[in-house]
Amino acid sequence: MNDYELYDKNSQAIIYGSQINAVQRMLDFDYLCGRKTPSVAAIVNPARESLVKVFFSLHEIMVPEYKTLQKAAAEHPTAHVLINFSSFRSAYASSKEALETDSIRVVVIVAEGIPERDTRKLIALAKKKGKTIIGPATVGGIKAGAFKIGNTAGKTDNIIASKLLRPGSVGVVSKSGGLSNELYNIVALNADGINEGVAIGGDRWPGSDYLDHLLRYEKNPDIRFMVALGEIGGRDEYVIIDAIKKGLITKPLIMWVTGTCATMFTTSVQFGHAGAASGAEEESAQAKNEALKEAGVIVPESFDTFGEKVRETYQRLKSEGRIQETELPAAPKFPIPLTEALSNGLVRKPTNFTCTISDDRGDEPIYAGFKISEILEKGWGIGDIISLLWFRRRLPEFATKFFELVLVVSADHGPAVSGAHNAIVAARAGKDMVSALASGLLTIGPRFGGAINDAAVYFKDAKDRGLSPKEFINEMKDKGINIPGIGHRVKSVQNPDKRVEILSDYAKKNFPTTAYLDYAREVEKLTTEKRNNLILNVDGCIAVVFLDLLASSGIFSDSEAREIVNLGYLNGFFMVARCIGMIGHIMDQYRMKKGLYRHPWDDILYDVKRME
């Protein structure tokens, strides 16, 4: 690399900040201008260390992401440009670290609003270390056909239109990042395009200023003339004039200072850039344009004729044989990124997932057509939420209240049942809450908790086929299956289960019809004749009342009702309810700091035969 260049076709950058779009834009430029190596070597992201997938040409590559600049620089010692995307709060510290890193020679600072004292300290440090800062408050710069900083020059269509894929013969420097892109376009429309362009940034103290870059362009034999855009405020233009007078700048320079409209304002106005405010007369745009003209700089009458001046100068140098026209390379075919093609309606893509119950894409989540705020306004409870998310519709109050009743009566059944027991054992083994809860939940199945759904399946089938209670009992007996939902270990006719009473009273009082409950009671009459503990238990009661809910609400067709039962909705109620109880048991164990549980030997029959 020549001493007048900050970067070339082989240069690589480290990106500070997780700016994947900017990285992708740099790599797209690399592909378009035929770079062999990607211009981004690594990313520094204090939050994470990983590999980031990006496209280089038509294929994906992995760019390593490190937590510290130190590590990124150590792993990629040839990457000598640091593009710093960190915020105005933290840009000072990271830029300082970059300047102190031996392998980094150019630091680009994107953030706007860095305190001036911090910037001035960075400038002093860069000077001491002999390094270059571009920015703060800049989009960066670009070396045509070689290296593009971050988001400079926008997307591929603009890059191609602005002739940035191979070096032209113009060097550009401006403050504004937005206008730098405009200048590259003006140079492309009126000449053979830029060789290099830098936006030094709109702050009062840019890390490198106009003259730093103009002097580099002066030394670069491929640059035949220069274009600069100045700004009201500051004295940079007089520094350039001094350099011209001293003979340090000899190439033609076209320059215009913006802010001539300031005369329209009676009080001092702060324009868009921090540095752009004029107090002294000699810092006015008019005075600076006049002074530049006097020093031999080509100054248009207004920004409107900037392009004309570029064209005239280009034509003149060409006719003098100082510029050879180079051919524009054909840009390789560039595929449209999928997201862009989608948003512009150029392609369609089948979806892989379908969701019919909720939508999180708007301002607030929607449950089955109702906004969360509406649900809260109406004071709906957990029963209503279950009706929306499980049944995709609003069910009448007698139904939603029944759901809540089921959750209440099923929430817990003491520490001795399999699920709670397993949850407790896992919690005591030091497992986290989700593991302990999963351990309990995984116990739910055909023997524990599964009886509810089975009861619904069998009772529904029997009643719907018109079997009499007697026929049903006999059929089950023939199959050798105990009727699910019938029978209790301790409760009996004389010692009824309170929960069953609550549930069936509720159904009797609130449901339009209770045909399944009545049918089950008939079955119970027959079974309790055989043994007094073969009562309708709580599982069976929930099952048949649920069947009544489906049948009597008038909302579900028979086939829907069958589907709901077969899909195992009732198990869902049991699981949700039991989660509450199990979490209670888990936290209970944590609170008491109970240690590892070991089952006592004396509770185990060891029947292991000794081998001879």
Added chain:
Amino acid sequence: MAQRGIREAEAKQLILDHIDFPLVHDMVLVRPHSDISALAKDYPFLSGQLVAKPDVLVGKRGKHNLVLLNKNFQECLEWIEKKRSAPVRVGPVKGDLTHFLIEPFIPHDQEFYLAIQAERDGDVIYVSDQGGIHVEEKWDQVKEIRVPVDQFLREEEVLAVLDQPLLARFAAALHKVFADLDFVYLEINPIVIVNERIHMLDLVAKLDDTAAFRNREKWGGVVFPSPFGTVLTAEERYINELDSKTGASLKLKILNPEGRIWTMVAGGGASVVYADTIVDLGYGSELANYGEYSGDPNQELTYEYAKTVLDLMTRKKGKPKILIIGGGIANFTDVAKTFTGIIMALKDYREKLIENRATIYVRRGGPNYKEGLEKMEETGKVLGVPVHVYGPETHMTKIISLALGGKSQ
């Protein structure tokens, strides 16, 4: 976000609160519409001879006859009441004198000058024993000391140019405050020594407001007043308010509400260039506003911004109106997206735009500009408002001459 002037009273208070140097300083800031006579019981010094002056951001008060010297409290009170009752012209600017500073009158023989200015390579300390209102005429007597940005001023450095030990000690202590509180400009003129004590008589200060995030505690509730003579319209205030609540940038300055050329330009740099070109082509008197939006404002903000401009533009029927929706070639802003808010506002103002015979010229480039321009053109057709759109193939400011029929490339 830049260097901002603060009131003399607040600047002096910041110095008193943070300087490591024995200072005694009596003062009271008279706020707008306050009862001045009520101050006497809280500030005993008001019973002596006093100095009164407006504490607004206006320079060279001495030269503009805005300093009342060596008067008693009653005289100060009357003078302030008179000065604050009507707008005052200072140079080319007319404005209200809202705040006043009253301090004890300190008789003195010699006036010194002490100033600190932030420069690129460091801070420059200016010191002179020829202070006072004529310091500029005697600028050759002012000594300069350059202090690198990572260092502090040393007493010896001051002593080397001016044999005043007390002032040297004060200057060194002051520079620490300057650096520590992110001052960028501080001028005390005159600064005097009476009975071995330093007195800051007149002071001008600027802070770097980008450093606000780390100075909340040190700065306390310091406010940044608008420059003297700035009267914000309700609309300008509204846009300022929107601007302060977002990371994006929104700016509006009304130059001539009767003007027929209205601008709404994307980008801090481009907005200035558009206003320039209108002025340079000789239409400065017709330019109604300076306006800018940038930093990727969301749809709601651009909508509010555009509505404000359209409302101002269509208030008074007269000559046909021209709206310039300009901008350079964006680097990464999605042009189509930023146009949606503007289009919403155009739809709201359809009838008023037609009534005012408005023509709209749009020029923009950058990501998705084609889609954005198409939408704009389509909106014009639907609304029945003439909308002309141009992309990067057209020189950025050419729409101005196209709109005004002036000179063009």
